[in-house]
Amino acid sequence: MAAIGVHFGYTCACVAVFKDGRAEVVANDAGDRVTPVVVAYRDTEQVVGIAAKHGRVRNAANTVVKVKQVLGRSFKDPEVQKHKAESKCPLMNKGEQPVYEMTGEISRHVAPQDIAKLILHKMKETAQSALGADVTDAVITVPFEFAHAQKVALREAAEAAGFRVLRLIHEPAAALLAYGIGQDCPSGKSHVLVYKLGGTSLSVTVLQVNGGMFRVLNTHTDHSIGxxxxxxxxxxxxxxxxxxxxxxxxxxxxxxxxxxxxxxxxxxxxxxxxxxxxxxxxxxxxxxxxxxxxxxxxxxxxxASLFNKSVQPIKTLLETTGLTACDINQVVLCGGSSRIPRLQQMIKDLFADVELLSSAPPDEVIAVGAAMEAGLLVGREIDPSPESVTVEACASDILLKEVDESGADVFSVLLPSGTPLPARRHHILSGPGHLPTLCLELYQKSTQRPERLAKIVLKDLETKEDGNHDIDAVVTMKRDGSLHVSCVGSTGKTEAISIPAAS
Missing domain, CATH: 3.90.640.10 (ATPase, substrate binding domain, subdomain 4)
Incomplete structure (x- = not known):
């Protein structure tokens, strides 16, 4: 049974298929192994890929590029406002959600999810053309910093395109899977740096590999260079x-x-x-x-200045992680722009005695890793040994919001990013005894401001004149990223809520 791995990037998309124990990238109908994430609307059709990119010169107002920047975000989000200022295709506000305005014989509004759906459908057609059969099982990659709402929007777009999404996995993990890192090493600790320079962003991630388990130690993303x-x-x-x-x-x-x-x-x-x-x-x-x-x-x-700006985050990330270049065992390159010879040489100079993995095309390696994960999930095991299991980790900080004595909001980290899953945390929520109600709010750290995930309100609390309310809160995150929160008051009354996983 075949399965698909899709890398949906900011500027390009790539699809790989897993069949007969191997994962291979397949070319689209134009013969290219990567497809521009560009969609052009004309009066009677929608054009996806290289034809839309080349036609942008004459049809810029109806051509959407970099839709991933706005996918799953509200119209007021700073990233959406930045995209609006740069986009030749008008971006409008409809119910606090961004929509593109297409002009022509018939004016219409198109949601970012619909744009993503067309691109993902193109990926599905490309894979099916190579396989000669219908296939729906897919693993899709997401950036490590993607917020919950962005993952949900991408999953919905993929399902609308006809995919059965087996899992959303993070891009650095997919890059490691593509090279088999950790899959053939039953024991021993190592550190791997994943360097990704895509079309519009740069991300550097340091992971610890221990007995086949991946743990993200630190990550840095810069959207000002690509x-x-x-x-x-x-x-x-x-x-x-x-x-x-x-x-x-x-x-x-x-x-x-x-x-x-x-x-x-x-x-x-x-x-x-x-x-x-x-x-x-x-x-x-x-x-x-x-x-x-x-x-x-x-x-x-x-x-020259761009090259210096591209390698500086490596040094900064190592310093904040408490590692040196000598502590890194392997460096994985991904993203199309990491092909540039000068950039590769500068990275080699930073890691003189470290293996630089670039044998697989950098703009294809993430899709290959996703396809290998898809193959594992549909039952075609690459390595049946129990040591070849990848342990999921918390993608971003899970924050707890409380109010201090002055009434100001205070955020504390309950589950740090990189925490191996499943994970369980206890927290005592305290409040003045005269209050009849207490509130617990959980947030997820994103690139701009925390995104609220859940809110539990405990009502009808017994008044305590000489003491405080102490509420026992238990937060559990499962391997699939879903959250379960329960709060037990002094009266024994329990309030609970579950938050489904986006991946």
Whole structure:
């Protein structure tokens, strides 16, 4: 029985299939092994992938890119507002939720989940075309910092696309699975650093592998840099070269800059394997064609500051984790932009005696790991030994909200991120004896502000004139990420709530 692994990124998506004991990435109908996460709406059809990306020059107002930035977020979320400012496709507020406004013969609003559904359906079609049969079982990857609501939105989009989602797994864990890290080592502790430079973000994660178990020690994500940052730097250089040659400034011409971005993106990919790349744009401005050759040395000079910014988080993360480069046993590279030779060399210089794993294409390795997990879940075991089990861990800090004497909100960490699951925590909730009601609130730490997961209100408490209420709260998180919270008052009355897992 076959299964699918899908990596749904900010700029590209990749699908791998697990069949006959092997996980392999499959190419789409255009022959590409990765598919741009771009959807274009036309009057009679929706176009997904490379055709939508190339057509963006003429149809930018109806073309959605980077939908993952807004998926599962409210309209007021700072990330959504940032996306709105950058998007050529108008983003509107509908019931406090973001929707895209498509124009044409018929104007319509499209939710981010519907965009994600089209992309995931494309991934499903790609896998089924390679297998020659219908298949629905899938494991889908998510960033480690994804909040509960974002996971729910992605799962719903995948199910609407026809998938039976076996599990959502974190991208760093998928990268380790792809290389079999921890699967063939029944004992012994090691540290692995997963470096991912995708299209719009950089994430660095340090994991401890002990007897086949993964534990996240620390992680850092930076949304201010990604592969697109390198593309922009190269496109700006091309615009400057055009101005020097033709005395025309196209830097304020949105359509011309989109053309240069497309050309710069292709050149950037070529420079990962070649010493130089040719950038040609047909009719860039006022009917003038533009042709420019860029060497790898010139590209590295243009992006010198970006390279430094890309490796700095590694040093910072190691310091905050209390580790040195010598404590890292392996470094795994993933994300398409980690192919860049200069970047790989800088990482090698940081870890002189450490194995740098980059044999698998970095933009495919996460999808391969997801497919291997899918194969395990549908019963095709890669290694039947009990040591090859991956233990789930708490993805982000679970916080408890209380109020101090001044009335200010105080958050304390109840379950730190990386806590092996299942986990159980006790907490005594205290309050003045004259209060008839006490409230317990649980939150999940996200990139901007804590997201509330649950609220339990204990009512009709007995008045205590000379003492405090002491409520025994028990919080349990299962392996699948679901939470169960119960509170027992002094009268024996119990209030309980369960929060289903997003993955």
């Amino acid at each position: 592969g697109e940052s390198f593309t922009v730097a190269l496109a700006q250089h091309l615009a400057a070269e055009f101005k020097r040659s033709f005395k025309q400034d196209v830097s304020c011409n949105a359509r011309a800059m989109l053309k240069l971005m497309n050309s710069a993106d292709m050149a950037k990919h070529s420079l990962s394997t070649l010493g130089s790349a040719n950038c040609f744009v047909d009719s860039l401005h006022d009917g003038m064609d533009f042709d420019c050759n860029v060497s790898r040395a010139r590209f590295e000079l243009l992006c």
